[in-house]
Amino acid sequence: xxxxxRPADWMRMSPRQFLITLFRSIGLPLIVLIASLIITFLLWxxxxxxxxxxxxxxxxxxxxxxxxxxxxxxRERAIWYVKGMTQxxxxxxxxxxQFLSAIPSILIGVDENDIITHWNRxxxxxxxxxxDSVRNKKLSECGIPCNTKQILMGIQACRNKKEPVxxxxxxxxxxxxxxxxxxxxxxxxxxxxxxxxxxxxxGADITERRRNEELKxxxxxxxxxxxxxxxxIIKEGVSQVHEGILGSLNEQQQKFLGISLDGISRLxxxxxxxxxxxxxxxxxxxxxxENIDVAALAKKIANEFSSSIKERGLxxxxxCPEDEVNIYADRDRVAQVxxxxxxxxxxxxEKGTLGxxxxxxxxxxxxSVWDTGRGIEPENLPKVFGxxxxxxxxxxxxxxxxxxGLAICKGIVESHQGEIRVESHLGRGTRxxxxxxxxxxxxxxxxxxxxxxxxxxxQDSFYSLILANLQNVDTSFxxxxxxxxxxxxxxxxxxxxxxxxxxxxxxxxAGKDESMGVARRIEEVCHEFLARQAVNAKMSVVxxxxxxxxxxxxxxxxxxxxxxxxxxxx
Amino acid sequence: MGRVVxxxxxxxxxxxxxxxxxxxxxxxxxxxxxxxxxxxxxxQALPDVILLDIMMPEMDGYQTLRRLKQDDTTKKIPVLxxxxxxxxxxIEKALQEGAFDYIxxxxxxxxxxxxxxxxxxxxxAA
Numbered sequence: 003x004x005x006x007x008r009p010a011d012w013m014r015m016s017p018r019q020f021l022i023t024l025f026r027s028i029g030l031p032l033i034v035l036i037a038s039l040i041i042t043f044l045l046w047x048x049x050x051x052x053x054x055x056x057x058x059x060x061x062x063x064x065x066x067x068x069x070x071x072x073x074x075x076x077r078e079r080a081i082w083y084v085k086g087m088t089q090x091x092x093x094x095x096x097x098x099x100q101f102l103s104a105i106p107s108i109l110i111g112v113d114e115n116d117i118i119t120h121w122n123r124x125x126x127x128x129x130x131x132x133x134d135s136v137r138n139k140k141l142s143e144c145g146i147p148c149n150t151k152q153i154l155m156g157i158q159a160c161r162n163k164k165e166p167v168x169x170x171x172x173x174x175x176x177x178x179x180x181x182x183x184x185x186x187x188x189x190x191x192x193x194x195x196x197x198x199x200x201x202x203x204x205g206a207d208i209t210e211r212r213r214n215e216e217l218k219x220x221x222x223x224x225x226x227x228x229x230x231x232x233x234x235i236i237k238e239g240v241s242q243v244h245e246g247i248l249g250s251l252n253e254q255q256q257k258f259l260g261i262s263l264d265g266i267s268r269l270x271x272x273x274x275x276x277x278x279x280x281x282x283x284x285x286x287x288x289x290x291x292e293n294i295d296v297a298a299l300a301k302k303i304a305n306e307f308s309s310s311i312k313e314r315g316l317x318x319x320x321x322c323p324e325d326e327v328n329i330y331a332d333r334d335r336v337a338q339v340x341x342x343x344x345x346x347x348x349x350x351x352e353k354g355t356l357g358x359x360x361x362x363x364x365x366x367x368x369x370s371v372w373d374t375g376r377g378i379e380p381e382n383l384p385k386v387f388g389x390x391x392x393x394x395x396x397x398x399x400x401x402x403x404x405x406x407g408l409a410i411c412k413g414i415v416e417s418h419q420g421e422i423r424v425e426s427h428l429g430r431g432t433r434x435x436x437x438x439x440x441x442x443x444x445x446x447x448x449x450x451x452x453x454x455x456x457x458x459x460x461q462d463s464f465y466s467l468i469l470a471n472l473q474n475v476d477t478s479f480x481x482x483x484x485x486x487x488x489x490x491x492x493x494x495x496x497x498x499x500x501x502x503x504x505x506x507x508x509x510x511x512a513g514k515d516e517s518m519g520v521a522r523r524i525e526e527v528c529h530e531f532l533a534r535q536a537v538n539a540k541m542s543v544v545x546x547x548x549x550x551x552x553x554x555x556x557x558x559x560x561x562x563x564x565x566x567x568x569x570x571x572x
Numbered sequence: 573m574g575r576v577v578x579x580x581x582x583x584x585x586x587x588x589x590x591x592x593x594x595x596x597x598x599x600x601x602x603x604x605x606x607x608x609x610x611x612x613x614x615x616q617a618l619p620d621v622i623l624l625d626i627m628m629p630e631m632d633g634y635q636t637l638r639r640l641k642q643d644d645t646t647k648k649i650p651v652l653x654x655x656x657x658x659x660x661x662x663i664e665k666a667l668q669e670g671a672f673d674y675i676x677x678x679x680x681x682x683x684x685x686x687x688x689x690x691x692x693x694x695x696x697a698a
Contacts, residue, residue: 227627230656231583234678238589241681247596270678290664496668 015082023078031070038063108184108205111191114198116141116154128184128207130177148174152459153186153203155555160188161199171212173460182209215284222280229273237266275406279389282413289332289417293500296336296367296438297327297360303340304358307348311356314348321359327367329438330446335414336438339422342407343371343434349403350432351375365440366420372433378426386424387412411436443501450499451557454508458550465550466517468507469564470524474540475503475532483543486527491520514549521545575692576617578602580610580636581625581654590623590654590679597685607631611639614646621691623675625654626662634669641670650691 015023042059045051102109103122111120117140121133129146136144142154149172160167172184186205193200242248244259251259281287304320311318329336340358347356354374361368378386382393390405415422415436422436441449451467458465472483484500487507491498497508507524509517528543535541548554548563577599579590584605591601602617604610608631614622622640626633633653640646650672655662663674672691675684 227656230677231586234656235583235585235589237678238586238593242589242592242596245596245681247592266678 015079019082023075023082027074027078028071031067031074034070035063035067038066105204108186108203108207110141110203110205111200112141112157112203113200114193116157118144119200120202125205128176128205129174146174148172148184149460149462151462152456153188155459156186156188157201157203159556160190160201164190164192164199166190171208171460176207176209180209182207183212184208218284222277222284226273226277230270233266233270233273237263237270240266272404275404275410278410279406279413282410282417287413287417289335291330291332293328294331294333294336295326296329296331296369297322297325297362299333299337300340300358300360300369303337303344307341307344311344311348314351315353316348316351317355319355319357321357323360323362325362327360327362328440329367330441331418331438332414336418339411339414339436340369340371342411345403346407346434347371347373347375347432354431366437367440368435368437370433370435372431374431377428377430377432378424379428380426383424383426387422443504446499446501447506447561448557450497450506450508451560454497454510455550455555455557455560457510459555461511463511464513466509466512466514466547467549467560467564468509468517468521468524468545468547469561470505470507470521470528471544471546471565472503472505473542473544475543476541479532479535479541482531483528486531487524490523490527512549514547514552517547517549521547574598574600575621576600576602576619577688578604578610578614578617578619578622580604580607580622580628582606582628583625586625586654586677593679593681593684594688597688599688607633607636607639610636611643611646614640614649615643618645619649620695621688622649622651623654623688624651624671626666627656634665637666637669637671648695650695652687652691 039060042056042063045059046053046056102111102120105122106124108125108128109120109122110118110125113119117138118136119138121131121136126132129148131144131146136146141157142150152169152172156167156169167188169184169186169188172186174182174184176182184205185208186203189202189204191200191202192198240259240262243251244256244263278287301320301322304318308318344356344358351373352375356374357370357372359370359372361370378393382391385391386393387408389409391408392403392405411434412422415438418438420436420438422434424432424434426432454465454467470483470487472480475483480500484498484505487505488498491507496510496512499506499508507520509520512520522545525543525545532541532543546565548560550560553563554560577594579587579594579601581587581590582605587603587605591603594601602613602619604613607628610622610624613619624633624636628636631639637651637653640649640651651670653663653666653671653674654677655666655674656677666674672694673687675687
């Protein structure tokens with residue numbers, strides 16, 4: 003069914019409006035008509051002009067009248083239309099302004115030159131500056147007590163990327179003088195014909211929320227301390243007696259203390275798991291990421307478990323590439339995932355095989371732990387990663403867990419931006435697979451420089467990075483060189499990230515001169531080291547430095563200034 | 573004469589237990605139950621290794637570590653942080669401030685022995 007086309011606006015005149023328009027349009031044409039008729043009449047009366055000529059003149063007069071009338075009426079109609087549209091636009095504009103000022107968050111609008119065009123009531127209340135006092139001023143010069151530098155960089159980034167940008171934890175001074183924090187989202191507004199990009203800033207005072215988060219973290223960390231301190235005392239006491247440090251024991255005493263120690267370790271694990279899950283839920287799972295070889299890690303763990311797997315009468319099968327499978331991850335946490343999955347598989351497998359496999363692909367390292375155990379019922383499969391979920395009775399010798407292990411695995415894998423899944427056939431076995439993303443150098447370096455840069459801008463401090471290019475350096479020396487660099491940084495502190503042919507050193511709060519000094523020192527120790535190896539005379543380490551703010555204010559600019567262009571091509 | 577290890581922790585029971593374990597391992601153990609006391613003992617006795625708790629009232633582990641690293645007489649002594657592994661940032665911060673390594677509580681007997689031994693070897697080398 004087709005919709006009837008909407009009649010054009012000018013057709014929808016009310017009858018009254020039409021009469022008014024008619025009346026307005028008829029005046030001038032009527033005067034012209036009457037004047038020309040009078041002239042014709044006078045000419046006929048006094049100039050004895052032939053009748054046919056007079057008739058023609060009359061005809062022309064009417065014709066003129068008709069044309070004039072038509073022109074006039076369309077002019078009136080056009081005026082009526084424009085008037086109506088103007089009114090409508092004004093109404094719409096007023097509505098929009100009302101919507102904008104009714105938004106219950108801070109709303110600040112800036113044009114392409116960062117001049118403030120909007121400043122709503124919430125913004126007035128938050129900063130204590132009225133709209134009149136800041137409107138038409140530059141954002142950087144309007145004097146609001148807030149880290150405008152960071153906001154301006156955000157706006158710039160938003161214009162460049164042409165997509166919304168989020169800024170967290172921007173410090174500002176509340177009107178009562180207290181320190182506060184803002185969360186801001188910047189949205190680009192395109193002017194379709196001029197190619198200019200205005201920006202709208204939506205924000206909220208997140209001081210309270212931040213304080214609550216800090217309290218929660220503090221709580222978790224206090225509870226963790228309070229639970230583990232007595233646990234440490236009990237464990238130490240019992241194990242020292244058990245080890246015979248304080249005198250010899252009879253067999254029964256030895257056995258009972260052994261059982262107590264198992265219980266204590268189990269209690270320790272439960273405390274750890276509860277704290278891990280609360281950290282995961284608070285979104286505060288902090289990772290200590292570094293470059294790790296996940297294949298070597300899996301082999302090491304399999305080795306540690308091999309005897310207890312054999313004791314249970316199971317076979318261990320390992321499928322692993324010979325080469326390194328490098329990922330950027332938290333070693334202890336990835337190990338925890340493997341251990342949880344292996345322990346889990348052992349619990350539910352009476353006979354057959356327990357397998358661990360690692361597959362390398364360009365984007366992911368795919369790790370699996372599989373078994374030929376009893377499997378999981380299809381209806382329970384979607385629930386295995388839930389909290390406190392336990393299915394089936396474990397084998398006789400296994401200890402009962404908290405039901406948190408798999409939920410923690412999922413949390414760990416997801417905080418690495420990976421994914422975990424499970425396949426299972428009842429009576430035939432189960433396979434857990436988790437994929438950990440591999441990062442290329444560019445993504446990794448950009449990610450780190452970005453975090454550091456954000457902090458530097460927030461604290462209004464310097465920030466430097468040193469890119470050490472390893473030329474012709476054999477990969478077997480990479481570890482040693484990384485360690486050398488770490489050692490030479492002991493005094494400054496800083497972060498070191500390694501790739502196969504470059505090492506990035508991030509120095510928070512360090513200015514250009516200081517970083518140049520550090521770079522020279524790194525070069526010296528590396529040269530000394532390489533000279534001692536005397537394998538290949540061509541091996542060298544060349545450092546280049548880039549500093550914020552003098553060398554740029556974006557992660558891309560800093561990295562390319564530090565000579566990282568080749569990274570972009572690679 | 574065994575190597576000297578100074579244990580600093582605000583919980584006297586933990587200090588007692590750790591000292592006992594160290595003595596069983598052939599070390600001579602010194603005890604301190606606050607950062608202040610620890611710094612004094614470190615200056616006097618110049619131990620080979622310091623075991624230092626992070627979470628302590630008044631002067632916490634970081635402050636104590638900083639003082640130790642600023643003092644010329646004590647700055648070369650390797651410091652092992654004792655922590656309940658609350659947050660990774662804590663460990664990261666301690667390492668950046670110049671700690672040699674960290675040991676997680678409750679103690680793993682094997683790891684404890686290894687890390688203390690390694691720290692002593694490094695202290696001797698330096």
